[in-house]
Amino acid sequence: MFNTQVSEKEHDEARQGEALMLENKTEKNDARRLYIESYGCAMNFSDSEIVASIMMDMGFQTTSDYKEADVVFINTCSIRENAEQRVRNRLKEFTSVKVKNPGLIVGVLGCMAERLKAKFLEEEKLVDVVVGPDAYRDLPNLIDKVDDGNKAVNVLLSREETYADVSPVRLNSNGISAFISIMRGCDNMCSFCVVPFTRGRERSRDAYSIVKEAEDLYDQGYREVTLLGQNVDSYKWSSEDGSDSVNFAQLLERVALVSPELRVRFSTSHPKDITDEVLFTMSKYENICKYIHLPVQSGNSRILDIMNRTYDREWYKGRVDAIRRILPGCAISTDIIAGFCTETEEEHQDTLSMMDYVVYDYAYMFMYSERPGTLAAKRFEDDIPEEVKKRRLTEIVDKQQQHSHRNMLAQVGKVQKVLIDGYSKKSKNDYAGRNDLNATVIFPVDERFKPGEYVNVLVERCTTATLIGKIAE
Ligand code: SAH
Ligand code: SF4
Ligand code: F3S
Numbered sequence: 001m002f003n004t005q006v007s008e009k010e011h012d013e014a015r016q017g018e019a020l021m022l023e024n025k026t027e028k029n030d031a032r033r034l035y036i037e038s039y040g041c042a043m044n045f046s047d048s049e050i051v052a053s054i055m056m057d058m059g060f061q062t063t064s065d066y067k068e069a070d071v072v073f074i075n076t077c078s079i080r081e082n083a084e085q086r087v088r089n090r091l092k093e094f095t096s097v098k099v100k101n102p103g104l105i106v107g108v109l110g111c112m113a114e115r116l117k118a119k120f121l122e123e124e125k126l127v128d129v130v131v132g133p134d135a136y137r138d139l140p141n142l143i144d145k146v147d148d149g150n151k152a153v154n155v156l157l158s159r160e161e162t163y164a165d166v167s168p169v170r171l172n173s174n175g176i177s178a179f180i181s182i183m184r185g186c187d188n189m190c191s192f193c194v195v196p197f198t199r200g201r202e203r204s205r206d207a208y209s210i211v212k213e214a215e216d217l218y219d220q221g222y223r224e225v226t227l228l229g230q231n232v233d234s235y236k237w238s239s240e241d242g243s244d245s246v247n248f249a250q251l252l253e254r255v256a257l258v259s260p261e262l263r264v265r266f267s268t269s270h271p272k273d274i275t276d277e278v279l280f281t282m283s284k285y286e287n288i289c290k291y292i293h294l295p296v297q298s299g300n301s302r303i304l305d306i307m308n309r310t311y312d313r314e315w316y317k318g319r320v321d322a323i324r325r326i327l328p329g330c331a332i333s334t335d336i337i338a339g340f341c342t343e344t345e346e347e348h349q350d351t352l353s354m355m356d357y358v359v360y361d362y363a364y365m366f367m368y369s370e371r372p373g374t375l376a377a378k379r380f381e382d383d384i385p386e387e388v389k390k391r392r393l394t395e396i397v398d399k400q401q402q403h404s405h406r407n408m409l410a411q412v413g414k415v416q417k418v419l420i421d422g423y424s425k426k427s428k429n430d431y432a433g434r435n436d437l438n439a440t441v442i443f444p445v446d447e448r449f450k451p452g453e454y455v456n457v458l459v460e461r462c463t464t465a466t467l468i469g470k471i472a473e
Contacts (some may be wrong), residue, residue: 014340032396035069036061036171037089040077042228042267044110046179047133048075050385051109051170054139056169067097071105071143076112078194080369095126101251105146107131115373117155130307133184134158137166142289157185157200164209170240174422176224176452178217182210182251183229184247188270190297191308192340192368202230204237207246207254214258223452224263227255232266233273233399234331249277251410261454263419265438267293272311273318279326290327291361291438294319295335299354300347303340308375313354321356331407331437333362336396339389340368341380348392355399361407361437363400366395401464410460411439415472418457420449433457441467 008241034055038048051073052106072094077083091108098104108120109128113333114132121127128146131139132155142152162184170178186195188200214225223427229235236246246254256264264285267294269278282288298304301312307315311319323330336351355363367389370382383390416435424430425440432457449455449471 008298011266019035019440024402031059032063032070033063033068034073035063035066036072036073036075037066037090038075038110039083039090039128040075040079040111042179042226043181043184043230044077045171046109046168046228047136048073048182049171049179050163050166050181051075051136051139051167053166053169054136058140058143062169062171064109066094069104069205072097073109076108078111078115078198078371080366080371084371087112087452091127095124098126105129105143105465109133112192113164114155114157114198118153121151122273127381129153130155132157134161136163137161141316159203160199162205163204164206166442167213174451175221176419176421178222178224179206179226179228180210180213180217180255181229182227182232183235186230187234188231188310189308189375191379192297192337192371194374197373199230202234204235207237207244207251208250211254211258213264214264216257218262221452223261223454224265225255226359227252227266228262229266230268231270231273231370233269233275247277249275249281252278252281252288253285256281260287262287264288265291269294271296272309273317275321276326282330283327289436289438290330291436292330292465293322293333293335294457295364296354296358297335297337298340298343298347298350298351300343300350301344303350305346306376306380307337307340315349316354317357329437331361331439332358333364334358334360335366336365337366337368338393338396339384341376341382341384341391343384346394352395352399353397355403359403359406360400361439362404363396365393365396365400375431392440405462405464407469408439408464411435411437411464411467412459415456415458416441416467418443418455420451420453422451426447435467439467441469443469443471446471 034050038045063069076087094106098106105128108127109131113130120130129142129152134157135154138154145152183204185200185202189196233248233252238245264287271294296316297307297309304312357379370377418433418435418441420431420433424432429445430442433441435441443457456472458470458472459467463470
């Protein structure tokens with residue numbers, strides 16, 4: 001089951017050197033290979049980097065081809081029925097490789113692992129190991145068990161685990177932008193949501209380890225970090241002796257102070273918790289990007305109440321007004337659920353009118369999908385017919401497209417500071433980057449500037465999703 005094949009490139013690298021390189025080659029020859037694929041939110045992608053780090057400490061190397069792997073992990077999402085379906089389809093492809101190569105270890109990680117626990121092993125006979133989001137430190141032990149011919153499960157949730165001391169291995173990274181997980185879990189029990197069950201209680205990570213991670217990334221050449229949590233505004237950490245206590249606004253400030261050249265983003269803000277202090281901190285530092293993801297879910301107060309979001313329409317509008325007042329021009333994005341239990345046509349209209357009020361820059365829009373075990377599944381009937389949900393979603397999506405376009409058009413003619421991410425997907429003659437507001441900006445390559453550098457771009461035109469321009473002299 002050990003994969004001893006070495007790629008051409010590795011052969012060449014090994015041949016170049018002396019004894020040390022030969023040693024490396026032997027290591028490479030012996031190393032087992034890990035392939036890891038992630039689904040769901042940024043949190044999951046960030047967790048996969050923790051998993052890769054733990055597995056590399058065990059001597060694994062990562063590979064980008066699952067067919068040459070000794071261990072294949074799929075880091076899963078449970079948020080909607082179709083997210084789980086996508087994972088199951090992909091898992092079939094992995095297990096079909098296992099039929100030919102029985103030594104292959106297939107592991108299911110993340111939220112579906114936590115939701116389904118050992119049941120997963122009954123449902124998917126070819127899966128060897130099931131690991132929940134708080135149990136990744138146990139991977140060495142679990143892989144040992146599988147090596148001994150057993151199946152292995154650890155789905156214990158923790159009140160403390162933040163992996164603060166694990167240094168993530170950046171996967172699929174452009175070397176410019178990275179995620180930093182600042183907290184885990186969620187205490188908010190929104191009635192539709194499975195996350196509190198799959199990720200457990202909310203806990204905040206040591207502020208010093210967060211700032212240190214940002215500093216290390218900056219030293220390695222990264223120029224943008226995104227601080228991640230399901231509800232970043234309730235970040236709260238105190239040192240053990242109680243001498244230092246940090247809330248989200250203060251953490252944001254500490255990370256912004258790492259360097260004015262390091263852009264800071266964050267996600268997700270909860271409308272009930274986002275404070276003016278956070279908004280003032282954003283306005284104080286140029287390098288904190290003026291972009292807030294503020295999921296509304298619904299524009300109707302009765303629906304928000306039964307969703308257990310703990311704010312109403314007026315409160316949400318008040319928070320948007322505060323953003324407009326303190327951070328003029330700040331981009332705002334949202335998540336919207338169409339067809340939640342008992343939603344009437346008038347209540348759906350309230351969501352559309354809320355969109356008109358805010359004119360969101362971006363939106364992630366979904367049909368309600370009942371999740372087993374959630375409060376909504378227990379209390380309410382999923383009674384909006386599929387075609388009604390679809391039609392409401394279409395109305396929401398159509399409106400958002402108009403609004404996105406309108407917001408893009410408003411940026412035409414302006415000079416914007418863009419962080420170059422790399423080449424445009426469509427042409428090597430163009431660079432792609434993002435502005436402060438998180439919009440993608442495409443402009444002709446100029447050899448004086450490299451990916452990872454900032455450049456001022458004059459926006460000349462736009463599509464619904466992209467700004468197009470040229471470097472402003
Ligand atoms: N913590 C974030 C959301 C994380 S889940 C927040 O509070 O906003 C991402 C989005 O998925 C949610 O905002 C919601 O719009 C959507 N979502 C969650 N559960 C869902 C469900 N059962 N059906 C449809 N969409 C859902
Ligand atoms: Fe889910 Fe609500 Fe927590 Fe977001 S805040 S993760 S929607 S329970
Ligand atoms: Fe999905 Fe889990 Fe994130 S359910 S959205 S991967 S927290």
